[in-house]
Amino acid sequence: MRKYLLIIVVIFLALDAFGQENTDSIVVQNSLTNEIPKSWELRGSLRGLAKVFSESPSEVDLLESRLKLELISTLGKKSAFRTLGYAVYQYPQNKIYFDLKEAYIDYYTKYVDFRIGQQTNAWGKADELNPTDIINPQNLNNITEEKSIRRIGLFQTKADIKFYDFVLTGIWKPVFEYMKIPALDSRWAFFTLPNVKELPAPVYPDSKLKNTEWAFKLSRTISSVDFSLSYFDGWDNIFTPVLTMDTVTHRPSLDKLVTHRTKMFGADFATSIASVGFWGEGAYFLTEDNKGSDPLIKNPYIQFIIGADYQFRNNYKVNIQYFQEVQTKINDDSEETIEENLSSKLGIGLPLKQALTCRFEKKFGSSEEYKFELMGIYDLKYNGILITPKFFWSPEDGFNIEIGYNLFDGDDKSFWSRFQHNDEIYLKCTYSF
C-alpha cells in the first residue's frame, strides 16, 4: 500500500511541477475568483420545517430550525477555502446540534486540482437513486429530507487530474462512517430484530492505513455523451448484525454490528437524443463473499438505474426512472430470502429491489414563482409506494415556501409499507441571505 501511495504522490508532484511551466491559463482561470470584490464571503439560509402526522394531527413528527452558514474565501491566485455547516434545533427530541458538512481547502494547478478536508462528493448521473454515489454515507433518520442535507461530510483528500479531455478523480477517505438509520423503536425504523430493542454501537474498522477507503473516477464527454467509469474500495456503510446462539435459551441474540470490505465497479452516462434526456448508472458490488458461501455476508450484487426526462411546452417536465438490484450466486429461494435480510449494502441506500420513480413538474406564474411537483417511488417487487405532492411558492427573491404531503402505502413486504401509518403533511420556509 505504501508503495502505491508513494507512486501516486510522485505522479501528483510531477504533474504539479509540469503545471508550473505554463501558468498563464491558471492565472486566467483563477482571475475568475479575483473578480469577486471581497476575498471572503459569508452566506447561508434559515429554514423552518414542521412535519405533522396526518393520522393523528396532534402528533408532531418533527419541528426543526436549520441555520446554514457558508464561509467562502479565496486565499490567493491558486487556492480557495470553504466551510459549510448547519446549526440545527429539533423537536420533540429537543436537541441542538452542529453538523459540519464541508471544511476544505482547494489548491489549483494547471493539470491537477487538489481538495483536502471535510467534504461531500456526489457521484452518479441518475436522479435521487444513485448506485455509484457511495463516497459519503447518508443520515437516513429523515428519509424524505433533501439528499444534500442527508449526506454526511467526511474528511477526504481529492485530486482531479486533467489530461487530454479526460478527468481522473482520485479520492482517499481515511475516515469511515456508517449510514445513520432510525432507531429500532422509532416510527421510522427500517427493520426489526427479534428480542432487540436497541442496537449496540457498531464496530468500526481499526484506524490503520490498510483500512482506509479509495475511489477513482474517469470522466469524459464524447459526442454529446457524458460518461464515467468508477471504482471504489471501501466498507459497507450499512452494518451487518452478527447473531450468536444463546446457549441457555437456544435462541439467536444480537452480538454486534460489523461492516465488511466491498469493491464497487461502476459506470454512468447521460445524453440527449431527439430532445429527450437519457441517463443510466450501474454498479457491480464485489463483496467479501464473492463465492456466495457465507450466509452472514451479502453475495456480490448489481444495481442499475436508467432514466429519461422531457420538458413539454408550457414548462411541464416529466422524469421517469427504472431501478433494479440483481443478487448474484443465488441457488434457491431460501438463499434469496437470507440474502435480502442481510442489511449490509452499499449503493442507493434504500432497501429497494426493483423500483420505478416518476417526477412531474410544472412551473407557473409570471416569473415562475410557483411550482407544483409530484414525485413517486414505486416498489415494483413488493408493491409499495411513496408519493409526495409538493407546492412551492417564492413570494420574493431568496424566500421560498414549500408545502407537501408524504404518503406511504403498500403490501406488508414492501419497504414503504413500514411507514403506512406515518403519512404526514409538512411546511417548509427558507430564507436565503
Next chain:
Amino acid sequence: MKTIKELILFTVFAMIFCNNYVFGQTADEIMAKVDTRVVPKDTRTFMKMNLIDSKNTVRQKDLKTYKLSDEKTMMWFLSPADVKGSCFFKISHDDKDDDMWIYLPALGKVRRIASSATNGSFMGSDFTYEDMGDRKLKDYTYKLLKEEASSGKECWVIECMPNTGVSTDYSKIISWIWKDDYFALKEEFYDKKGKLKKIKTSELTKVKTYWIPQKILMDDLSAKHKTEMVFDKTEVDTGLDPKIFDQNNMTKIY
C-alpha cells in the same frame, strides 16, 4: 457622341452591378453574414436580468457571463441568494443540438439538460433557452420583406420560417438586421398559431471594434411580462483560456 453613349451605358451597367452587389443581397446572403459576423474571440460581462411583471414589480438576478466566440457560454448566478453559485454551461453546435449543463449547489453535481428544455424558460425569465442561443442558419428559410429603420438604424427586415422538423416554439421570426453590422436589432416571435408572442429589442455599444449588446429587452405580450438584460463591465478579447469552459469549473466559481 459615341463616347457619351458608351459612358451612359457603362454608368447604367455599373449602377445595376453595384446595386446588385451592395444593395441587392438576398435574404439568405444577409443571414449568412449574420451567422458569420465577426464576434470577439472571448467576452466577459456582468449581467443584470430584471424580470418585470404587469404591475411593474421587478425581480433582479445578477449573473457573470463568459463567452468563447459564439461557441461556448458559461453563466454563474451571483444573486438572488437562493440561486447563488448555480452555473449554466452551453456548447453550441452547427450540425446537432447544443450541449447544455446546469450546476445547482443544492444538488452537488453537474446535470446535463435535455434538448427539450430549450422550450422552457431560462431561470424564470421571458427568454427560453432557445432564445438565449444562436439559431442555426440551415434550420430556417429566409425572405427579405422590406427595408426600414429600427431605433434610427437602417435595417433589412427578414422573415425566418423554420424548416420542417426543426424543434422551435415559434411559427416564424421577423428580424430587423442592421445593415452596418449584420446584427438583429429587433425581432418579433410568432407563436404556433401565428400570433405575435414576443418582441426582442437590443441596444448596442461599441467595445474595441465590436458592436455588442448593452441592453436587451424581451417583451412577452401574451404573458404581459418583460425581461431586461443589462450588460455591464463588458470586456472583449481578454485572452480567456478555453480550458475554463469545462464542466469541472462550473462548481469552482463561487
